[in-house]
Amino acid sequence: MKQQQKIKVALADDHVLLRNGLASVVDGFGEYVVLFQADNGKHFQQQIRAYGEPDIVLMDINMPEMDGYQTAQWLKEHYPLVMVIALSMYDSENAIIKMFKAGAKGYILKDSEPAELKRSLDSVRQKGFYYSELVTGRLIHTINKLGEANAPKKELNSLNDREIEFLRYACTEMTYKEIADKMFLSPRTIDGYRDALFEKLELKTRVGLVMYAIKNGIVTV
Incomplete structure:
Protein backbone atom coordinates (compact mmCIF):
# COMPACT_ATOMS: atom_id res chain seq x y z
CA MET A 1 0.00 0.00 0.00
CA LYS A 2 1.39 3.37 -1.00
CA GLN A 3 2.10 5.96 1.66
CA GLN A 4 -0.53 8.39 0.37
CA GLN A 5 -3.19 5.68 0.58
CA LYS A 6 -2.60 5.00 4.24
CA ILE A 7 -5.07 6.17 6.87
CA LYS A 8 -3.52 9.09 8.76
CA VAL A 9 -3.62 8.82 12.55
CA ALA A 10 -2.69 11.49 15.10
CA LEU A 11 -1.86 10.76 18.75
CA ALA A 12 -2.58 13.07 21.67
CA ASP A 13 -1.23 11.87 25.03
CA ASP A 14 1.00 13.52 27.62
CA HIS A 15 2.80 10.26 28.47
CA VAL A 16 5.67 10.18 25.97
CA LEU A 17 6.68 6.54 26.44
CA LEU A 18 3.12 5.31 26.08
CA ARG A 19 2.56 7.56 23.08
CA ASN A 20 5.71 6.37 21.33
CA GLY A 21 4.75 2.77 21.98
CA LEU A 22 1.29 3.45 20.59
CA ALA A 23 2.84 5.04 17.49
CA SER A 24 4.93 1.92 16.87
CA VAL A 25 1.86 -0.30 17.17
CA VAL A 26 -0.21 1.87 14.82
CA ASP A 27 2.58 2.08 12.23
CA GLY A 28 2.94 -1.69 12.46
CA PHE A 29 -0.64 -2.25 11.31
CA GLY A 30 0.42 -1.48 7.74
CA GLU A 31 -2.56 0.44 6.41
CA TYR A 32 -2.21 3.17 9.06
CA VAL A 33 0.50 5.78 9.51
CA VAL A 34 1.07 8.20 12.40
CA LEU A 35 0.89 11.72 10.98
CA PHE A 36 1.94 13.51 14.17
CA GLN A 37 1.98 13.33 17.97
CA ALA A 38 0.98 15.91 20.58
CA ASP A 39 1.43 16.32 24.34
CA ASN A 40 -1.92 18.01 24.99
CA GLY A 41 -4.78 19.84 23.30
CA LYS A 42 -2.92 23.11 22.77
CA HIS A 43 0.06 21.28 21.26
CA PHE A 44 -2.42 19.28 19.13
CA GLN A 45 -3.83 22.51 17.69
CA GLN A 46 -0.31 23.57 16.68
CA GLN A 47 0.47 20.17 15.17
CA ILE A 48 -2.67 19.91 13.07
CA ARG A 49 -1.96 23.34 11.59
CA ALA A 50 1.61 22.29 10.82
CA TYR A 51 1.01 18.74 9.52
CA GLY A 52 -2.54 18.88 8.22
CA GLU A 53 -5.72 17.01 9.02
CA PRO A 54 -5.56 13.38 10.17
CA ASP A 55 -8.32 10.87 9.47
CA ILE A 56 -8.45 9.54 13.04
CA VAL A 57 -7.18 10.83 16.39
CA LEU A 58 -6.36 8.61 19.36
CA MET A 59 -7.11 11.06 22.15
CA ASP A 60 -6.12 10.72 25.78
CA ILE A 61 -8.80 12.16 28.07
CA ASN A 62 -6.62 13.42 30.91
CA MET A 63 -4.05 15.88 29.54
CA PRO A 64 -2.67 19.13 31.01
CA GLU A 65 -3.50 22.59 29.63
CA MET A 66 -6.28 21.31 27.33
CA ASP A 67 -7.81 17.91 28.03
CA GLY A 68 -9.42 15.35 25.72
CA TYR A 69 -12.96 16.67 26.21
CA GLN A 70 -11.99 20.20 25.20
CA THR A 71 -9.83 19.00 22.31
CA ALA A 72 -12.53 16.71 20.93
CA GLN A 73 -15.03 19.57 21.13
CA TRP A 74 -12.58 21.90 19.34
CA LEU A 75 -12.06 19.30 16.62
CA LYS A 76 -15.81 18.87 16.15
CA GLU A 77 -16.15 22.61 15.59
CA HIS A 78 -13.08 23.17 13.38
CA TYR A 79 -12.37 19.79 11.74
CA PRO A 80 -15.71 17.93 11.79
CA LEU A 81 -14.52 15.15 9.46
CA VAL A 82 -11.77 14.04 11.87
CA MET A 83 -12.89 11.02 13.91
CA VAL A 84 -11.83 10.77 17.55
CA ILE A 85 -11.26 7.58 19.52
CA ALA A 86 -10.95 8.35 23.22
CA LEU A 87 -8.23 6.67 25.28
CA SER A 88 -8.61 6.20 29.01
CA MET A 89 -7.28 4.21 31.94
CA TYR A 90 -10.80 3.95 33.36
CA ASP A 91 -14.15 2.69 32.06
CA SER A 92 -15.95 5.54 33.83
CA GLU A 93 -19.56 5.92 32.71
CA ASN A 94 -19.38 9.70 33.10
CA ALA A 95 -16.17 9.90 31.06
CA ILE A 96 -17.71 7.83 28.27
CA ILE A 97 -20.83 10.00 28.21
CA LYS A 98 -18.81 13.21 28.25
CA MET A 99 -16.55 12.08 25.40
CA PHE A 100 -19.51 10.95 23.27
CA LYS A 101 -21.12 14.36 23.80
CA ALA A 102 -17.85 16.00 22.77
CA GLY A 103 -18.02 14.10 19.50
CA ALA A 104 -15.88 10.99 20.06
CA LYS A 105 -16.72 8.05 17.79
CA GLY A 106 -15.15 5.40 19.98
CA TYR A 107 -13.73 4.74 23.44
CA ILE A 108 -11.10 2.17 24.38
CA LEU A 109 -9.01 1.50 27.47
CA LYS A 110 -5.27 2.11 27.42
CA ASP A 111 -4.56 -1.43 28.54
CA SER A 112 -6.39 -2.89 25.53
CA GLU A 113 -4.61 -5.45 23.38
CA PRO A 114 -3.21 -4.27 20.01
CA ALA A 115 -5.87 -6.38 18.31
CA GLU A 116 -8.62 -4.30 19.92
CA LEU A 117 -6.86 -1.07 18.96
CA LYS A 118 -6.79 -2.36 15.37
CA ARG A 119 -10.50 -3.24 15.57
CA SER A 120 -11.30 0.25 16.85
CA LEU A 121 -9.41 1.92 14.01
CA ASP A 122 -10.97 -0.36 11.40
CA SER A 123 -14.47 0.09 12.81
CA VAL A 124 -14.29 3.89 13.01
CA ARG A 125 -12.92 4.04 9.47
CA GLN A 126 -15.52 1.65 8.03
CA LYS A 127 -18.63 2.24 10.17
CA GLY A 128 -18.02 5.61 11.77
CA PHE A 129 -18.09 4.31 15.37
CA TYR A 130 -16.55 1.82 17.81
CA TYR A 131 -17.93 1.09 21.26
CA SER A 132 -16.16 -2.18 22.20
CA GLU A 133 -17.38 -4.15 25.19
CA LEU A 134 -18.31 -0.93 26.99
CA VAL A 135 -21.51 -0.90 24.99
CA THR A 136 -23.36 -4.12 24.30
CA GLY A 137 -24.02 -5.59 20.89
Whole structure:
Protein backbone atom coordinates (compact mmCIF):
# COMPACT_ATOMS: atom_id res chain seq x y z
CA MET A 1 0.00 0.00 0.00
CA LYS A 2 1.39 3.37 -1.00
CA GLN A 3 2.10 5.96 1.66
CA GLN A 4 -0.53 8.39 0.37
CA GLN A 5 -3.19 5.68 0.58
CA LYS A 6 -2.60 5.00 4.24
CA ILE A 7 -5.07 6.17 6.87
CA LYS A 8 -3.52 9.09 8.76
CA VAL A 9 -3.62 8.82 12.55
CA ALA A 10 -2.69 11.49 15.10
CA LEU A 11 -1.86 10.76 18.75
CA ALA A 12 -2.58 13.07 21.67
CA ASP A 13 -1.23 11.87 25.03
CA ASP A 14 1.00 13.52 27.62
CA HIS A 15 2.80 10.26 28.47
CA VAL A 16 5.67 10.18 25.97
CA LEU A 17 6.68 6.54 26.44
CA LEU A 18 3.12 5.31 26.08
CA ARG A 19 2.56 7.56 23.08
CA ASN A 20 5.71 6.37 21.33
CA GLY A 21 4.75 2.77 21.98
CA LEU A 22 1.29 3.45 20.59
CA ALA A 23 2.84 5.04 17.49
CA SER A 24 4.93 1.92 16.87
CA VAL A 25 1.86 -0.30 17.17
CA VAL A 26 -0.21 1.87 14.82
CA ASP A 27 2.58 2.08 12.23
CA GLY A 28 2.94 -1.69 12.46
CA PHE A 29 -0.64 -2.25 11.31
CA GLY A 30 0.42 -1.48 7.74
CA GLU A 31 -2.56 0.44 6.41
CA TYR A 32 -2.21 3.17 9.06
CA VAL A 33 0.50 5.78 9.51
CA VAL A 34 1.07 8.20 12.40
CA LEU A 35 0.89 11.72 10.98
CA PHE A 36 1.94 13.51 14.17
CA GLN A 37 1.98 13.33 17.97
CA ALA A 38 0.98 15.91 20.58
CA ASP A 39 1.43 16.32 24.34
CA ASN A 40 -1.92 18.01 24.99
CA GLY A 41 -4.78 19.84 23.30
CA LYS A 42 -2.92 23.11 22.77
CA HIS A 43 0.06 21.28 21.26
CA PHE A 44 -2.42 19.28 19.13
CA GLN A 45 -3.83 22.51 17.69
CA GLN A 46 -0.31 23.57 16.68
CA GLN A 47 0.47 20.17 15.17
CA ILE A 48 -2.67 19.91 13.07
CA ARG A 49 -1.96 23.34 11.59
CA ALA A 50 1.61 22.29 10.82
CA TYR A 51 1.01 18.74 9.52
CA GLY A 52 -2.54 18.88 8.22
CA GLU A 53 -5.72 17.01 9.02
CA PRO A 54 -5.56 13.38 10.17
CA ASP A 55 -8.32 10.87 9.47
CA ILE A 56 -8.45 9.54 13.04
CA VAL A 57 -7.18 10.83 16.39
CA LEU A 58 -6.36 8.61 19.36
CA MET A 59 -7.11 11.06 22.15
CA ASP A 60 -6.12 10.72 25.78
CA ILE A 61 -8.80 12.16 28.07
CA ASN A 62 -6.62 13.42 30.91
CA MET A 63 -4.05 15.88 29.54
CA PRO A 64 -2.67 19.13 31.01
CA GLU A 65 -3.50 22.59 29.63
CA MET A 66 -6.28 21.31 27.33
CA ASP A 67 -7.81 17.91 28.03
CA GLY A 68 -9.42 15.35 25.72
CA TYR A 69 -12.96 16.67 26.21
CA GLN A 70 -11.99 20.20 25.20
CA THR A 71 -9.83 19.00 22.31
CA ALA A 72 -12.53 16.71 20.93
CA GLN A 73 -15.03 19.57 21.13
CA TRP A 74 -12.58 21.90 19.34
CA LEU A 75 -12.06 19.30 16.62
CA LYS A 76 -15.81 18.87 16.15
CA GLU A 77 -16.15 22.61 15.59
CA HIS A 78 -13.08 23.17 13.38
CA TYR A 79 -12.37 19.79 11.74
CA PRO A 80 -15.71 17.93 11.79
CA LEU A 81 -14.52 15.15 9.46
CA VAL A 82 -11.77 14.04 11.87
CA MET A 83 -12.89 11.02 13.91
CA VAL A 84 -11.83 10.77 17.55
CA ILE A 85 -11.26 7.58 19.52
CA ALA A 86 -10.95 8.35 23.22
CA LEU A 87 -8.23 6.67 25.28
CA SER A 88 -8.61 6.20 29.01
CA MET A 89 -7.28 4.21 31.94
CA TYR A 90 -10.80 3.95 33.36
CA ASP A 91 -14.15 2.69 32.06
CA SER A 92 -15.95 5.54 33.83
CA GLU A 93 -19.56 5.92 32.71
CA ASN A 94 -19.38 9.70 33.10
CA ALA A 95 -16.17 9.90 31.06
CA ILE A 96 -17.71 7.83 28.27
CA ILE A 97 -20.83 10.00 28.21
CA LYS A 98 -18.81 13.21 28.25
CA MET A 99 -16.55 12.08 25.40
CA PHE A 100 -19.51 10.95 23.27
CA LYS A 101 -21.12 14.36 23.80
CA ALA A 102 -17.85 16.00 22.77
CA GLY A 103 -18.02 14.10 19.50
CA ALA A 104 -15.88 10.99 20.06
CA LYS A 105 -16.72 8.05 17.79
CA GLY A 106 -15.15 5.40 19.98
CA TYR A 107 -13.73 4.74 23.44
CA ILE A 108 -11.10 2.17 24.38
CA LEU A 109 -9.01 1.50 27.47
CA LYS A 110 -5.27 2.11 27.42
CA ASP A 111 -4.56 -1.43 28.54
CA SER A 112 -6.39 -2.89 25.53
CA GLU A 113 -4.61 -5.45 23.38
CA PRO A 114 -3.21 -4.27 20.01
CA ALA A 115 -5.87 -6.38 18.31
CA GLU A 116 -8.62 -4.30 19.92
CA LEU A 117 -6.86 -1.07 18.96
CA LYS A 118 -6.79 -2.36 15.37
CA ARG A 119 -10.50 -3.24 15.57
CA SER A 120 -11.30 0.25 16.85
CA LEU A 121 -9.41 1.92 14.01
CA ASP A 122 -10.97 -0.36 11.40
CA SER A 123 -14.47 0.09 12.81
CA VAL A 124 -14.29 3.89 13.01
CA ARG A 125 -12.92 4.04 9.47
CA GLN A 126 -15.52 1.65 8.03
CA LYS A 127 -18.63 2.24 10.17
CA GLY A 128 -18.02 5.61 11.77
CA PHE A 129 -18.09 4.31 15.37
CA TYR A 130 -16.55 1.82 17.81
CA TYR A 131 -17.93 1.09 21.26
CA SER A 132 -16.16 -2.18 22.20
CA GLU A 133 -17.38 -4.15 25.19
CA LEU A 134 -18.31 -0.93 26.99
CA VAL A 135 -21.51 -0.90 24.99
CA THR A 136 -23.36 -4.12 24.30
CA GLY A 137 -24.02 -5.59 20.89
CA ARG A 138 -27.71 -4.99 21.53
CA LEU A 139 -27.02 -1.25 21.90
CA ILE A 140 -24.97 -1.14 18.70
CA HIS A 141 -27.90 -2.78 16.94
CA THR A 142 -30.25 -0.15 18.38
CA ILE A 143 -27.91 2.68 17.36
CA ASN A 144 -27.92 1.32 13.83
CA LYS A 145 -31.73 1.19 13.87
CA LEU A 146 -31.84 4.80 15.00
CA GLY A 147 -30.03 5.73 11.81
CA GLU A 148 -33.05 4.60 9.79
CA ALA A 149 -35.43 7.38 8.82
CA ASN A 150 -38.59 6.05 10.43
CA ALA A 151 -37.27 4.43 13.61
CA PRO A 152 -36.46 7.54 15.68
CA LYS A 153 -39.82 9.23 15.15
CA LYS A 154 -41.79 6.18 16.16
CA GLU A 155 -39.74 5.58 19.31
CA LEU A 156 -39.56 9.24 20.28
CA ASN A 157 -43.34 9.58 20.10
CA SER A 158 -43.65 6.82 22.68
CA LEU A 159 -41.90 8.90 25.36
CA ASN A 160 -43.76 11.25 27.66
CA ASP A 161 -42.54 14.68 28.80
CA ARG A 162 -41.14 13.44 32.11
CA GLU A 163 -39.20 10.65 30.40
CA ILE A 164 -37.70 13.15 27.97
CA GLU A 165 -36.83 15.45 30.88
CA PHE A 166 -35.14 12.51 32.64
CA LEU A 167 -33.23 11.67 29.46
CA ARG A 168 -31.83 15.21 29.27
CA TYR A 169 -30.57 14.98 32.84
CA ALA A 170 -29.15 11.50 32.16
CA CYS A 171 -26.92 13.11 29.53
CA THR A 172 -25.21 15.22 32.18
CA GLU A 173 -22.66 14.15 34.78
CA MET A 174 -25.34 14.11 37.52
CA THR A 175 -25.79 10.96 39.56
CA TYR A 176 -29.24 9.37 39.58
CA LYS A 177 -29.75 10.74 43.10
CA GLU A 178 -28.94 14.27 41.91
CA ILE A 179 -31.36 13.82 39.01
CA ALA A 180 -34.04 12.78 41.52
CA ASP A 181 -33.44 15.97 43.53
CA LYS A 182 -33.54 18.09 40.37
CA MET A 183 -36.85 16.56 39.26
CA PHE A 184 -38.31 16.64 42.82
CA LEU A 185 -38.78 12.89 42.76
CA SER A 186 -37.58 10.04 44.94
CA PRO A 187 -34.54 8.01 43.88
CA ARG A 188 -36.82 4.98 43.57
CA THR A 189 -39.05 6.83 41.09
CA ILE A 190 -35.99 7.82 39.06
CA ASP A 191 -34.87 4.19 39.03
CA GLY A 192 -38.33 3.38 37.71
CA TYR A 193 -37.97 5.92 34.87
CA ARG A 194 -34.56 4.49 34.01
CA ASP A 195 -35.72 0.87 33.99
CA ALA A 196 -38.83 1.73 31.99
CA LEU A 197 -36.71 3.46 29.36
CA PHE A 198 -34.27 0.56 29.25
CA GLU A 199 -37.18 -1.76 28.48
CA LYS A 200 -39.00 0.61 26.10
CA LEU A 201 -35.90 1.48 24.07
CA GLU A 202 -34.28 -1.98 24.36
CA LEU A 203 -31.16 -0.59 26.04
CA LYS A 204 -29.08 -1.76 28.96
CA THR A 205 -26.81 1.12 29.98
CA ARG A 206 -26.86 4.84 30.71
CA VAL A 207 -24.47 5.28 27.80
CA GLY A 208 -27.18 3.76 25.62
CA LEU A 209 -29.68 6.35 26.84
CA VAL A 210 -27.22 9.11 25.99
CA MET A 211 -26.66 7.75 22.49
CA TYR A 212 -30.42 7.54 21.97
CA ALA A 213 -30.88 11.13 23.16
CA ILE A 214 -28.11 12.37 20.85
CA LYS A 215 -29.45 10.48 17.83
CA ASN A 216 -32.96 11.84 18.35
CA GLY A 217 -31.99 15.45 18.99
CA ILE A 218 -33.16 15.41 22.63
CA VAL A 219 -29.74 16.84 23.50
CA THR A 220 -27.32 18.58 21.19
CA VAL A 221 -23.64 17.73 21.02
